[in-house]
Amino acid sequence: MPNKKGSSLIKNEDQYEALIEKGASKQKAARIANSPDSGKKGGSSEKYERWTKEDLYEKAKQVGIDGRSNISKKELIDALRNN
Template sequence: MAEKKSKDHGPSVKDDDVYEALRDEGASKEKAARIANASAAEGRSTVGERGGEAGDYQDRTVDELRKRAAELDIEGRSSMSKDELIDALRNH
């Protein structure tokens, strides 16, 4: 079976294979690019070991979720419910 050749996503994406895999899994363009670039700079295994350290969003307070949403510059966060904040954070 022939290996799938990944598309070139331009100079802003440093690891096209990782980017495409993340996009196929439903990650946003920004998140996929951030992870792909980190894996290119630091190595895939290093980035993979770092993953999963964040706690579950359900365990956080609304104030904590709003603070994280502010860090990511998510619009409309001040009027979002907890479920809306979680959805916005997961899909950023």
């Protein structure tokens, strides 16, 4: 479904708008709203600290974090939580 400006596609427009209203950047809101599991209820995943670096890398790849191949496990966790 196109966003209100029509310039790009947002998979979950309601989630995107809610994230913007909560103060997320447009980039972060779009990345979350366009993820494959967009709109699904969370809470069943283990904490990132328990994930392997390879799993963190794949998640970072999925959400579009740049420079992921050159950063440590801790930096991947920080990037996933804060981007």
